[in-house]
Amino acid sequence: MSTAANSILIFAGSSRVNSFNRKLAKEAARLVREADARPTYIELGDLNFPLYNADLESRGTPGAVIRLKEMMHAHAGWIIASPEYNGSYTALLKNTIDWASSPAKAGAECSQDEAENWKSGTKPFAGKVVGLLSASPGMMGGLRSLEHLAPLMRNLQCWVAPQQFALGKAGDAFDAQGHLKDEAAIAKVKAVVDQVIWAVQRLGT
Ligand SMILES: Cc1cc2nc3c(=O)[nH]c(=O)nc-3n(C[C@H](O)[C@H](O)[C@H](O)COP(=O)(O)O)c2cc1C
Numbered sequence: 273m274s275t276a277a278n279s280i281l282i283f284a285g286s287s288r289v290n291s292f293n294r295k296l297a298k299e300a301a302r303l304v305r306e307a308d309a310r311p312t313y314i315e316l317g318d319l320n321f322p323l324y325n326a327d328l329e330s331r332g333t334p335g336a337v338i339r340l341k342e343m344m345h346a347h348a349g350w351i352i353a354s355p356e357y358n359g360s361y362t363a364l365l366k367n368t369i370d371w372a373s374s375p376a377k378a379g380a381e382c383s384q385d386e387a388e389n390w391k392s393g394t395k396p397f398a399g400k401v402v403g404l405l406s407a408s409p410g411m412m413g414g415l416r417s418l419e420h421l422a423p424l425m426r427n428l429q430c431w432v433a434p435q436q437f438a439l440g441k442a443g444d445a446f447d448a449q450g451h452l453k454d455e456a457a458i459a460k461v462k463a464v465v466d467q468v469i470w471a472v473q474r475l476g477t
Contacts, residue, residue: 276310277473277476278469279312279348280304280347280465280468281314282297282301283297283314283350284296284353284354285361285368286355287318291355292407292439292445293406296406296461297352300353303465304469307465316365316368317364319336324374326374329371331377332377332379333374333376333386335381335382337382338390340372340396341376344396348401349400349402349468350403351403351404351468352365352403352421354414354417355414356410359417360416361420373394375391394429397428399429399475400430400431401431401468401471402431402432404421404432405436406436407445412440413437413438414439431471435463
């Protein structure tokens with residue numbers, strides 16, 4: 273699968289029904305579409321990855337993990353909305369990244385060819401432009417989760433966009449339809465979106 277120009281993969285590190293970060297990620301997807309780029313929004317909770325365990329993986333990488341590696345690789349950039357748990361990112365986000373960054377192992381749901389294709393753990397990540405968002409009911413907006421997430425993404429050879437946005441007081445920030453109420457907040461999400469699109473065009477990832 274080749275990488276599609278201007279394609280942006282978007283996801284949040286929460287599966288909570290009324291998650292502020294899922295709402296923020298969907299706002300980012302809307303702004304990507306308005307910028308004439310191509311968003312793909314996915315729900316990490318729907319992937320149903322088991323908790324990462326190398327013994328389990330040695331019996332074969334789950335098919336859903338291979339599909340995510342393919343999807344990550346096929347997009348030029350990503351936007352992640354990260355909740356903050358105890359000053360860091362969530363287990364859901366870390367577990368997803370751990371599976372996606374581990375070299376594939378052949379088994380019932382992963383062919384020898386797929387294992388060979390995904391033997392490099394960084395292949396789904398290398399060269400991706402990543403825009404970071406966060407949302408929290410607190411004043412800091414989950415900013416500390418981004419301070420942990422940025423080096424993690426860089427370690428996987430991603431280009432982390434310098435523009436980022438942490439939405440504070442997220443409990444008051446969205447209307448009944450899940451849209452951001454404040455124009456200034458929308459402009460800050462748009463600044464991240466625009467920088468990711470700008471960078472994927474220049475890097476040609
Ligand atoms: C275990 C746990 C730890 C948390 N730690 C923090 C924290 O360090 N900073 C913060 O701003 N919010 C913290 N929160 C509150 C979350 O920001 C809040 O639950 C938020 O709604 C989670 O994101 P979501 O709405 O996208 O699910 C924590 C919540 C949980 C469950």
